Amino acid sequence: MQIITTKNELKAIVGACKANKQTIGLVPTMGALHAGHASLVKRAVEDNDVCFVSVFVNPTQFNNKEDLAKYPRNIERDAQLLESIGATYVFAPTPEEMYSAEEMNTTFEFDFAGLDKVMEGKMRPGHFNGVVQVVSRLFYLVQPDKAYFGEKDFQQLAIIHHMVERSSMAGTFGNLQIIDCPIVREESGLALSSRNERLSAEEKKTALAISKTLFDSLKWAKEDNATVASIQQRVIDTVNAVEGLEVEYYEIVDQTSLLPTDTFNHAIGCITVYCGPVRLIDNIKY
Numbered sequence: 279m280q281i282i283t284t285k286n287e288l289k290a291i292v293g294a295c296k297a298n299k300q301t302i303g304l305v306p307t308m309g310a311l312h313a314g315h316a317s318l319v320k321r322a323v324e325d326n327d328v329c330f331v332s333v334f335v336n337p338t339q340f341n342n343k344e345d346l347a348k349y350p351r352n353i354e355r356d357a358q359l360l361e362s363i364g365a366t367y368v369f370a371p372t373p374e375e376m377y378s379a380e381e382m383n384t385t386f387e388f389d390f391a392g393l394d395k396v397m398e399g400k401m402r403p404g405h406f407n408g409v410v411q412v413v414s415r416l417f418y419l420v421q422p423d424k425a426y427f428g429e430k431d432f433q434q435l436a437i438i439h440h441m442v443e444r445s446s447m448a449g450t451f452g453n454l455q456i457i458d459c460p461i462v463r464e465e466s467g468l469a470l471s472s473r474n475e476r477l478s479a480e481e482k483k484t485a486l487a488i489s490k491t492l493f494d495s496l497k498w499a500k501e502d503n504a505t506v507a508s509i510q511q512r513v514i515d516t517v518n519a520v521e522g523l524e525v526e527y528y529e530i531v532d533q534t535s536l537l538p539t540d541t542f543n544h545a546i547g548c549i550t551v552y553c554g555p556v557r558l559i560d561n562i563k564y
């Protein structure tokens with residue numbers, strides 16, 4: 279496995295892969311890798327001739343400086359894990375290598391047909407512009423045949439699909455396929471997240487109520503008289519009743535439009551909860 283830190287080196291390697299007609303898989307990450315990331319990388323290794331993993335804590339998608347500063351970083355440990363599961367190349371640039379000073383400070387405005395105006399987009403203005411800014415740059419640099427993303431960030435995935443479908447009309451990313459990968463959970467049910475590293479042992483136990491409530495809500499949704507509104511409220515009340523947890527939002531929405539729905543058909547419930555100072559997200563499909 280080779281670690282690449284500059285765009286020029288990356289372009290040269292990608293050029294050689296293309297000349298050799300090798301298929302390329304890309305897994306974009308912000309590092310602090312866990313078994314969830316490993317599942318994406320293993321899939322990319324299996325599906326493609328070469329697998330690139332980017333490790334880059336993207337400053338333009340953080341609207342909270344403290345969150346950016348506290349985001350866990352450990353490139354040595356990440357590199358060891360990636361090598362052990364067969365990644366071919368790791369792209370780990372500095373922010374200065376990735377962006378010009380102007381790009382770092384300009385607010386990019388992409389049109390996501392409203393997908394960015396709800397849930398995470400409402401709570402973190404500009405977040406998805408930053409995500410698409412970096413992901414589209416990675417697609418441009420690595421020219422992958424397939425790119426892998428986890429369903430834990432369901433709204434991010436919907437927005438990336440939208441971006442690729444729109445731009446593929448113009449042929450920007452060739453025949454790039456976005457591969458959706460299921461949420462990986464601890465045996466306890468807790469969705470794996472780099473942010474879990476910031477939870478104390480006690481907070482980690484408290485956080486289990488989030489996934490448990492989401493799974494319980496699948497049963498509640500089958501009860502007589504259950505409505506989307508009643509289940510939405512029941513989830514919020516149940517999680518809020520746990521000391522140490524505070525729901526920011528729980529919304530049951532249509533899986534495609536991400537707009538509120540009044541049927542459980544093709545619906546997904548997306549939750550954001552503060553566990554102490556740590557903001558955790560999870561979701562469940564009905």
Ligand code: PAF
Binds near residue numbers: 409431
């Ligand atoms: O999901 C993430 O870790 C990030 O949002 C991504 C896709 C790597 C872009 O920085």
